Amino acid sequence: MRDVAVIGIGMHPWGRFPDKTFVDLGVHAVREALDDAGLKWTDIPAAVAGLYAWGSTTGLSAGTSLAARLGETGIPFTNVFNMSATATSVFRSAYQVVASGEEDMCLAVGFDVSPEGFFGPIGKPDPTDTDYLRFKMVGVTNPGYWAMEARKRMELHGTTERHLALAKVAASQHGSLNPRALYRKVFTEEEVLASPLVADPLRLYEICATRDGAAAAIVCSMDVARRYTSTPIRVAAVALASALHGDPTLKLGTLCASVGEDVPLLSDSYTSARRAYEMAGIGPEDLDFVEVPDNSSWHYLQYIETMGLCEPGEADHMLEKGETLIGARMPVCPSGGASSFGEAVSAQGLLQIYELVTQLRGAAGARQVEGARVGMSQTYGQLGNASAAILTV
Template identity: 35%
Template sequence: MTPVEIAGVGIHPFGRFDGTSVTQMGVVAVRAALREAGDPTIEAAFCGTAYSGVAAGHKVMGAIACTGMPIVDIEAGCASGAAALQLAAGAIRAGQYESVLVFGIEKMPKGIIRSSFFEPWREQAGLAATPSYFALRAQRLMRERGITKEDLAELVVKNRAHGVHNPNAMFRTAVRSDEVLASRVVCEPLHLWMLCSPNEGAAAVVLRAAPRLGTGSVELAAACLRSHLPGSVLGEATPLAGIDDAAITAPSALAASQAYEQAGLGPDDVDVVECQDTDAARELLAWEELGLCRPGDQAAALRSGEHHLGGRQPVNPSGGLLSKGEPLGASALGQVVELVHQLRGEAGARQVGLARVGLAHTVGRGANASVTIVRRH
């Protein structure tokens, strides 16, 4: 199969941009990615978005007079952008296209995310409060993995410290552990600063077929998307009931093992990680799902600093969603943009040494989970 190269990346900062449309944000990211790639002839475009409405991708491409090719909008919750990336990469590997544009756009409503996923009666019963599911998952992780509320606060401190150096992040101030714990309780054990903010932004990636990958080029070594296996009551599929899930593999772990196999790598080969930190506990759970640590080793790993900038394997050097905020459709591709900057040595004060292999992870509603691996040659 034809290897896939990342020929260009672009991003519109993540934040709140009153007066700027989701189409305009998409245009900024797409133009930047196309320019980096040398303005190739785009044969197909895949757009990840959850809240942008009908033909959102067409509006972006129409705004830059770049239409005529297939344009496909894709919704896969927090993994929407990664789902678009997976389809584009597959088409190139199969020899269908030479150059494909992948982008993600979002302008989220403010406050607790309302999702058409839940039936109206479930909302009326109070059984559709998204942060409360995060809280139950956090409580379980604390109980089963020996994690404390102070550990959750320290995870926030880590990511917010990283975000200070990211011009595309929404929050760019460092925080202290006691400040995190002093922010109001949203759903025990989660305080407000332990939760990411839904927001707005866009990101874009140009992929091209690369029979030979030159020195310095960045390869898309794996782009995997998986859904949940049934049965886990606290999984991202958010069913109303579940069974003993000790033997049920989580979708993030399914995507990770597939991605490692495709790339011919293991967790120890990864130099830098961007992962889903919807809330502080979600990142700590991702560490074990992605094989970055053994179950129960999270607190020790956090204290050792191995996943901090300057450590053995930094996680979320961008500041993560806790600093950037989460525009659903743009989120996964924003991670890829960060990793490409890291692999090229263009990440400034948040640069991870001589990063050669990067891994990006998202998981959310569906359930959908993605793991993407990029490698510099």
């Protein structure tokens, strides 16, 4: 496999855009990435797109729909869906196109429009679909799952409601410094704790919003990357993993957990992170910052441990001591994370890549992690399917 670098990134801001189609969002992100790399659409020899699962037939062929707008050039366009691991899976596929030598360059793009409110089951009512059944038979929404995990964590590690609030405070401090974040208000602990309970113990400001957005990255072989940019960002690892039997997590969209011995919580995420460390030949101690899937305050705390940045139960103390802030030991979500952007499922992993590249270029302005040389992103996903990426200068 050859070395691969990111040479262009682009995004459409996260939010609600009733006057735009989902393809408009993707076109915006791709054009920005092309401009960033100094390329034209006709220079792109291959592309992979995250599909828009709520968007009917056009959404299911998202990339092909995008090609129809940007210009039909005959390139291979793969449409990928992998729940919340979608955009990083897209990035992984684009990486493989280049690393394998099939093409010297490949576009990765994810674009998504979220339904209003809580996510619900996709498609027609289907009693054989566990995701349909969990809504219909138990009435448990995604924050309901996260609340149950948060309760387990509180029992196991002594995490308090204050810790959950502090996670939002920390993320909001970073989001306030990011001109492209959707939510830029700095929250106080008191404000978070005064927000309504959604799924006890999780409060409104501790759960990310569902929003629309798009992000894109152009990867190319390291051999030719310097033709396009003076700061190619190396893809040191991009890994994918599904869950292990015996995982104690009540996985999103499932109705049971078969709890085994010595299997880590979020085993899919745990494995994808370890696989990424192995591929990059580094360990968590070598990271300068991370983008975690902070869908809720529980995720923020749990992923610090799942990614091996501290021992189980220690994330609460890291947070209390301010060690997850920019300028401290391990900045978590310098972008502001999903907490400051909202979640657009098929684009979120590429938003993380966007932040990794921006930080590693030293172009993150007020939220710059000084001297950042190694950054890592991690996703969380339905049924236990997760991805991780490590980028380096």
